[in-house]
Each structure stands twice: as structure tokens, then as C-alpha cells.
Amino acid sequence: MDNWLDKIICGDCLDIMKKMPDNSIDLVVTSPPYNLKNSTGNGMKDGRGGKWANAALQKGYSHYDDNMPHEEYVEWQRNCLTEMFRLIKDDGAIFYNHKWRVQDGLLQDRQDIVSGFPVRQIIVWKRKGGINFNPGYFLPTYEVIYLIAKPDFKLSAKANGVGDVWEFTQEMKNGHPAPFPVALIDRIIGSTEAQVVLDPFMGSGTTAVVAMGLKRHYVGIELSPDYCEMAEKRIAKNKVESELLRHRTATLFDL
Numbered sequence: 001m002d003n004w005l006d007k008i009i010c011g012d013c014l015d016i017m018k019k020m021p022d023n024s025i026d027l028v029v030t031s032p033p034y035n036l037k038n039s040t041g042n043g044m045k046d047g048r049g050g051k052w053a054n055a056a057l058q059k060g061y062s063h064y065d066d067n068m069p070h071e072e073y074v075e076w077q078r079n080c081l082t083e084m085f086r087l088i089k090d091d092g093a094i095f096y097n098h099k100w101r102v103q104d105g106l107l108q109d110r111q112d113i114v115s116g117f118p119v120r121q122i123i124v125w126k127r128k129g130g131i132n133f134n135p136g137y138f139l140p141t142y143e144v145i146y147l148i149a150k151p152d153f154k155l156s157a158k159a160n161g162v163g164d165v166w167e168f169t170q171e172m173k174n175g176h177p178a179p180f181p182v183a184l185i186d187r188i189i190g191s192t193e194a195q196v197v198l199d200p201f202m203g204s205g206t207t208a209v210v211a212m213g214l215k216r217h218y219v220g221i222e223l224s225p226d227y228c229e230m231a232e233k234r235i236a237k238n239k240v241e242s243e244l245l246r247h248r249t250a251t252l253f254d255l
């Protein structure tokens with residue numbers, strides 16, 4: 001497993017996870033593409049924009065079009081979850097972030113993706129709402145994080161006190177169109193004793209950077225070479241900053 005640690009692997013996460021050994025990961029923290037361009041009514045589909053006109057994701061990801069027939073998307077995500085579940089240890093867990101949406105006037109929760117997996121809890125991530133002029137329903141302001149856990153998974157001591165509704169503003173200063181807020185990932189990883197954290201949809205590298213900061217190991221997988229480069233740069237910058245901080249602290253103590 002040592003060969004995999006603290007690396008960003010650029011490629012398809014299903015192919016790569018299949019090469020990784022069973023029971024090698026303590027924690028998975030991830031947010032897949034949401035299949036946004038395959039939607040009945042948000043203007044993402046044909047580029048007209050609609051309520052998404054100003055959304056960063058209007059242009060999509062750099063190497064992925066996020067537009068699969070729904071059934072195919074569900075099957076793909078279930079295959080990804082199956083691999084993640086195989087990789088985690090008996091006390092491991094998966095924090096799987098997703099978003100519910102309204103399709104043809106009906107709620108599309110993501111039960112079809114997670115059914116059959118041992119979902120222990122749904123955490124509500126309350127974020128700022130986007131722009132939505134749909135008079136048929138209230139402005140959506142949250143995403144969900146499915147905690148899918150193997151039997152022996154436990155949180156760190158006292159971590160459970162924060163409850164299951166978390167408020168974090170989405171990240172604005174990041175070249176990636178859909179990055180995690182650093183504080184959200186800090187909450188997740190910091191609530192566990194996990195030593196090895198995997199993000200198979202690593203994007204700009206938020207999970208890796210937070211894992212490093214908490215002195216844990218990471219394994220990151222990302223399809224887009226552009227985002228792999230972005231993540232590598234962020235990690236390198238973080239290493240330099242923590243070295244500088246260590247140096248300054250050591251110098252302070254020397255005085």
C-alpha cells in the first residue's frame with residue numbers, strides 16, 4: 001500500500017481503485033460529478049444557462065462532460081461505491097457528498113445510488129442557495145453527505161457533539177468549478193482517527209491538502225490532467241507553507 005500513499009493518480013477512478021488492495025483505506029471522502037448536464041430543467045443541458053447562467057459549472061469540468069443517461073450514471077456511481085466499500089477496513093467509512101434535485105417536478109433523491117449500502121446517517125450540509133426562480137418549490141440550500149460505514153466505524157471522542165446539520169459556505173477562491181470548502185473536509189477528517197484517506201474524485205485536491213494538514217496520509221484520484229496539476233500545485237504550496245511555519249515556530253522557541 002505504501003506505493004499509493006500521498007500521491008495524486010491521474011486517471012479513471014474505477015480502473016485505479018480496482019488495482020488497490022482490499023482493506024487498505026481508513027476513510028473515503030468524496031464528491032462525484034452530479035450528472036448536472038443531464039437534467040430536465042436547469043438550462044445546463046444546451047448551454048442556454050437559465051438559472052445556471054453564471055454558475056461555474058456551466059462550462060462543465062475540463063475533461064468530463066457530466067452528461068450520462070440517468071440509469072447509466074446510477075450504475076456507474078454504484079460501481080464506484082462498491083470499489084470504495086471493498087477498499088475500506090472493517091472500521092472504515094465513506095463520506096459521500098451528493099445533491100438532491102427536482103426532475104420533472106419530482107424530488108430525485110439519490111436513494112437509487114446508495115440503496116443496499118450500509119448508510120448509517122445523512123448529514124445535511126447547509127450552504128448558500130444558488131439562484132432559482134422556480135415558483136414550484138422553495139430555494140434549495142443544502143447538499144447531503146451519506147455516511148456509509150462498516151460495522152466497527154467510530155468517530156473520535158466527542159466529535160459527535162456537532163450534530164448532523166453543518167453550515168459551511170461554498171468555496172469561492174478556487175479555479176475548480178465545484179471544490180469542497182476546506183472547513184467541511186477538516187470537519188470530516190478531523191472527526192475521525194483515520195490515517196489513510198482516499199478521494200477518488202479529487203478535483204483540486206482539497207481532501208489531500210486537509211489530510212496533510214491533519215498529518216494523515218492521502219490517496220487522490222482525478223481524471224482531468226488540469227485538475228491533477230492544480231492539486232499538485234496546491235499540495236506543494238501547502239508543504240512549503242507548513243515548512244515555513246515549522247521553521248518560524250522553531251526559531252521562536254530558540255529565542
Ligand SMILES: C[S@@+](CC[C@H](N)C(=O)[O-])C[C@H]1O[C@@H](n2cnc3c(N)ncnc32)[C@H](O)[C@@H]1O
Binds near residue numbers: 176
Ligand atoms: C465535484 S468534483 C470534485 C471536486 C473536489 N471535491 C474538490 O475539492 O476540488 C468531481 C471531479 O470528478 C472528476 N471526475 C469525473 N470523472 C472521473 C473519473 N472517472 N475518475 C476520476 N475523476 C473523475 C472531475 O474531473 C471532477 O474534478
